């Protein structure tokens with residue numbers, strides 16, 4: 061008997077017996093098959109398939125509700141992780157006073173208006189004030205807020221807020237550049253537009269020269 065982990069609505073994992081599917085104990089399972097999913101969400105997806113005129117019992121769609129529930133769970137997993145968990149105490153004392161920049165961090169998010177993807181790159185910089193953060197944590201912080209229903213402006217600001225909160229740095233700069241499927245696949249159907257958003261805090265707001273250096277470094281020269 062196979063045990064599959066499912067997620068009830070409250071987000072806590074529980075294990076249920078799933079007698080329909082039998083696997084040899086050591087047999088490889090399909091990718092993602094054992095990952096938890098929310099059965100209520102899966103049922104809503106099944107209902108959506110019916111409303112779209114599809115037959116959820118046809119072979120290609122039989123496991124689609126679970127797949128979609130798992131995928132949506134992952135794409136909104138940022139709701140269930142805290143900033144502290146993401147940072148994991150990777151804050152270190154350092155006397156450096158120069159800008160630290162990680163650029164070209166790719167992100168994937170869902171717009172909150174259509175629940176369609178928007179994705180692109182985010183560039184994150186800060187000027188330390190006695191503390192630095194593990195570099196990977198900048199990318200993890202970006203994912204923490206990208207994996208939610210978002211607007212690009214808020215995503216950009218939340219990343220800046222998070223860094224201010226954990227580092228109290230002299231300044232933070234965040235620039236996001238993205239394309240929105242809701243503007244490409246539907247609606248206005250513009251394939252070549254890109255959206256740029258930015259959040260400038262502390263010395264990046266008050267020091268135009270530093271801001272220019274940052275924008276130059278991320279290839280977004282502006283006045």
Ligand SMILES: Nc1nc2c(ncn2[C@@H]2O[C@H](COP(=O)(O)OP(=O)(O)OP(=O)(O)O)[C@@H](O)[C@H]2O)c(=O)[nH]1
Nearest residue numbers: 171172173178210211212213240242243246247248
């Ligand atoms: N500011 C902002 N707007 C967004 C973002 N993602 C999607 N939108 C916009 O949200 C708006 C929703 O507008 P509505 O008129 O309520 O919805 P709609 O009829 O589907 O709009 P269209 O996309 O113009 O067809 C659209 O203009 C989208 O382009 C985002 O990250 N930031």
Ligand SMILES: [Zn+2]
Nearest residue numbers: 171173174242
């Ligand atoms: Zn949208």
